[in-house]
Amino acid sequence: MFKKWLGFDPEKHNVRTEIIAGLTTFLTMAYILAVNPNIFDALGGEMSKSNGAVFTATALAAVIATLAMAFIAKKPFGLAPGMGLNAFFVYTVCLTMGHSWQFALTAVFIEGIIFIILTLTNVRKWIVDAIPISLKHAIGAGIGLFIAFIGFQNAGIVVDNSATLVSLGLKLPGGQFSGTALLGIIGLVVSCTLVMLHVRGGILLGILATTFIGMIPMFNVLGADGEVVRASLTTFGGVVSTPPSISGIAFQFTWNELTTSKGIIDIIVVVFTFLFIDMFDTMGTLIGVSEKAGFVDEEGNVDGINNCFLADSIGTICGACLGTSTTTTYVESAAGVGAGGRTGMTALTTAILFALALFFAPLFLAIPPAATAPSLIIVGMMMMQPVTKINWLDYRESIPAFITLVAMPFAYSISDGILIGMISYVVLNACCGRFQKITPTMWVLAILFILRYIFI
Numbered sequence: 263m264f265k266k267w268l269g270f271d272p273e274k275h276n277v278r279t280e281i282i283a284g285l286t287t288f289l290t291m292a293y294i295l296a297v298n299p300n301i302f303d304a305l306g307g308e309m310s311k312s313n314g315a316v317f318t319a320t321a322l323a324a325v326i327a328t329l330a331m332a333f334i335a336k337k338p339f340g341l342a343p344g345m346g347l348n349a350f351f352v353y354t355v356c357l358t359m360g361h362s363w364q365f366a367l368t369a370v371f372i373e374g375i376i377f378i379i380l381t382l383t384n385v386r387k388w389i390v391d392a393i394p395i396s397l398k399h400a401i402g403a404g405i406g407l408f409i410a411f412i413g414f415q416n417a418g419i420v421v422d423n424s425a426t427l428v429s430l431g432l433k434l435p436g437g438q439f440s441g442t443a444l445l446g447i448i449g450l451v452v453s454c455t456l457v458m459l460h461v462r463g464g465i466l467l468g469i470l471a472t473t474f475i476g477m478i479p480m481f482n483v484l485g486a487d488g489e490v491v492r493a494s495l496t497t498f499g500g501v502v503s504t505p506p507s508i509s510g511i512a513f514q515f516t517w518n519e520l521t522t523s524k525g526i527i528d529i530i531v532v533v534f535t536f537l538f539i540d541m542f543d544t545m546g547t548l549i550g551v552s553e554k555a556g557f558v559d560e561e562g563n564v565d566g567i568n569n570c571f572l573a574d575s576i577g578t579i580c581g582a583c584l585g586t587s588t589t590t591t592y593v594e595s596a597a598g599v600g601a602g603g604r605t606g607m608t609a610l611t612t613a614i615l616f617a618l619a620l621f622f623a624p625l626f627l628a629i630p631p632a633a634t635a636p637s638l639i640i641v642g643m644m645m646m647q648p649v650t651k652i653n654w655l656d657y658r659e660s661i662p663a664f665i666t667l668v669a670m671p672f673a674y675s676i677s678d679g680i681l682i683g684m685i686s687y688v689v690l691n692a693c694c695g696r697f698q699k700i701t702p703t704m705w706v707l708a709i710l711f712i713l714r715y716i717f718i
Contacts, residue, residue, distance in 0.1 A: 264607065268332060269337075269606050270605040274604075277607070279601070280602070280603055280605055280607035281607070283338060283599070283611070284338075284603065284607070284608040286598045287338070287594060287598030287603065287609075288612045288615040288616065289462055289463030289597075290466070290592075290594035291592045292466050294324070297638065298320040298586065298587075299317045300631045301412075302348070302586075309511065313506060315508045316585070317623050317626055318507070318508050319584040319586040320342065322620070323581035323586050324341060324613070326581075328341050328342075328610075329610065331577075332609035336606040337566065338555065339547075339551060339570065341574060344588055344592075345641050346405035346406075347536065347539055347588040348588075349405075349408060351587040352587075353675075354674075354678075362516065365519050365525075366532070367585065368520075368582075369533050380541075392701045393542075396662065399663065400648070400664070400683060403647075404679050406643065407642060407671045410638060410639045413639040415635075416632065417636070418446060419443050419447065432447075445632040449468060452468050452475075453472070453637065454640065456468050469629060469634055473628065476633060502621050502624070503623055503624050508584055510585075512583060513585075531677060547592065548570050551596045551599055552567075554600070662691075665682060665686045666682070666684075667683075684704065684708055685708050688700055689708070
């Protein structure tokens, strides 16, 4: 039965090893249970952290998607709402573009359906092949810079400045040190140290350690900025409880905003961006982790990759129905693979642990933004690795890639970074006479994106 449903072969695999690997994967990616509610808290209302709905939706989405990976793909990979994708949902679609979170959920739902269609056809390969490799590398790294910037903001280390737009926020106007910023710096030191020492679950342990450090009274008297920490502690209501309800955010799709030309164009841009990020993030993760697990053949093909994509898209659709952002395969799965996980039993173990975590909502929801900010910064750093694959000496490739890279944090928008990067690639290469480097798909996309900036 294990072999049929989970790909577990008693002659090749060990139950104890698979379970330990599943626990290892859970510990390395469980930080999303604390980070996701803090990110969505910026939207307020039903999405506020105090309601707990986003926490429940995050855990349930992780459970469903990881179970799909276990039984459909039979691979040892964990899935959950993705970093970068949640930032795009909140900070770009809702706070920058001005759409409701219901609009964003609708876009995620549509993206999941399209992802399934692309997985069952060869269109996915066609889209992937049309995008220059230099832009693919730049997009992943740009998202890393963007979420790291959000982390510095959430910690209060970087704050608004009327003269320079941003500046360090270590001290308050009165000269006192900011309690939030100080806690964020301490948390960053603790988390980075654990990660550098290769401690399993280092990011999660860093979040928990920072939360407990924040309980020290000194952080409550270092200025008004410390109110974030005080508020989180006053809502601490124990460790175990019934999972918060998701009734306020589940199945909250809207189609009213699609009745205008702006709404239609925006939904196309948003769905494309969700799809683009999800597709390449998942593909990069699957190839990298599969190579470590020995699932890649000599020609570079990943065994059962379509089933992995199918599990990913199922998780995205279910996540949208539950009320959270796009679900994707986590690169932290490499920790479980490193611990010996090779089958769906590892993913099954991870899913069970996420299900158990549902009953520890008070513990995860008591964690303040300053404690989760270091995880955003560290994950942002991890996402910078693709820049090493860009040929920086070939300016025809590196300049559009650089524009893509910096536009995301500077414009505070992942989608604008992608759109501007693709436009710059087509325009600059056309000016250099490199028409053979521009695919028909890139021409069409660039023209559409230029029209969007002109008329929208």
